[in-house]
Amino acid sequence: MFPEANKGYSYDDCKATADWLLAQTDIQPRVGIVCGSGLGGLAEMLKDQVAFNYKDIPNFPQSTVHGHAGRLVFGTLKGRACVCMQGRFHLYEGYAVQRITLPIRIFKLLGVETVILTNAAGGLNEDFKVGDIMVIKDHINLPGFAGNNPLVGPNDERFGVRFPCMSDAYDRELQQLGMDVGQELGYGDFLKEGVYCALGGPSFETIAECRMLHKLGADAVGMSTVHEVVVARHCGMRVFALSLITNQVVMDYDSEEKANHEEVLQAGKQRGLQMEHLVSTMVTRIEHNNSYI
Ligand SMILES: O=P(O)(O)O[C@H]1O[C@H](CO)[C@@H](O)[C@H]1O
Numbered sequence: 001m002f003p004e005a006n007k008g009y010s011y012d013d014c015k016a017t018a019d020w021l022l023a024q025t026d027i028q029p030r031v032g033i034v035c036g037s038g039l040g041g042l043a044e045m046l047k048d049q050v051a052f053n054y055k056d057i058p059n060f061p062q063s064t065v066h067g068h069a070g071r072l073v074f075g076t077l078k079g080r081a082c083v084c085m086q087g088r089f090h091l092y093e094g095y096a097v098q099r100i101t102l103p104i105r106i107f108k109l110l111g112v113e114t115v116i117l118t119n120a121a122g123g124l125n126e127d128f129k130v131g132d133i134m135v136i137k138d139h140i141n142l143p144g145f146a147g148n149n150p151l152v153g154p155n156d157e158r159f160g161v162r163f164p165c166m167s168d169a170y171d172r173e174l175q176q177l178g179m180d181v182g183q184e185l186g187y188g189d190f191l192k193e194g195v196y197c198a199l200g201g202p203s204f205e206t207i208a209e210c211r212m213l214h215k216l217g218a219d220a221v222g223m224s225t226v227h228e229v230v231v232a233r234h235c236g237m238r239v240f241a242l243s244l245i246t247n248q249v250v251m252d253y254d255s256e257e258k259a260n261h262e263e264v265l266q267a268g269k270q271r272g273l274q275m276e277h278l279v280s281t282m283v284t285r286i287e288h289n290n291s292y293i
Pocket residue numbers: 035036037038088090118119120121201222223224225260261264
């Protein structure tokens with residue numbers, strides 16, 4: 001079905017990679033973090049780091065996108081054991097969707113219970129500004145509509161059921177915690193909630209596409225995250241996700257604005273520290289509240 005380099009991975013393949021990693025670190029992470037474009041600074045906050053380049057990890061794809069370092073970092077964040085993907089994989093890099101989500105299954109086999117994802121996204125909601133942080137409350141998986149869902153193929157019940165529910169994809173308690181922590185940190189002016197829509201990329205959206213996505217109920221648009229969320233939920237991990245609004249999408253034919261990746265990375269530099277602070281504080285709160293972990 002897929003060329004060999006793009007095949008989906010079996011339970012045993014995932015287990016072999018997880019065991020390979022566990023043999024080289026004493027850190028047993030309960031929280032797994034995926035860093036979006038230009039948002040990899042979070043990995044640098046981890047203490048007692050044990051880091052692996054993706055190219056050295058059996059079965060791992062390679063990062064090919066600027067702003068995605070390509071390292072898996074184990075460590076502790078305010079005393080809590082974490083594993084952090086400093087860079088993710090995207091459909092447009094040419095990998096099969098089953099392959100770009102492999103690290104999420106490896107998170108599961110490492111013992112991760114909660115997955116925190118960040119991404120850079122274009123703002124569709126007129127009330128959003130560049131620099132806003134959006135707590136994701138739901139998603140629209142457009143590649144999934146076209147059959148490009150990471151769970152396509154034989155289902156291994158050791159990961160999860162054939163037909164997983166997605167109406168509770170984003171954990172409501174964690175969303176509330178995220179909003180509360182954001183308010184406490186003084187981020188109220190730029191903290192939003194909304195629906196994230198993923199497209200395949202790598203071309204940015206046309207004006208007509210942006211207008212359509214907005215009408216469909218999406219608040220932000222990007223090219224990632226939803227595949228990872230589907231796989232995380234399939235295998236029973238809880239999910240919390242944040243979008244950094246790095247640009248306003250173009251919805252007007254008179255506009256001279258043009259979306260570009262440099263602008264996306266630049267916005268990450270400007271708001272990166274606050275994103276890192278929000279995520280690290282969340283991690284601490286998850287630890288302190290047994291109802292969350
Ligand atoms: O979703 P992340 O990985 O943050 O990256 C976002 O930024 C890139 C476009 O600038 C796209 O890959 C889009 O998905």
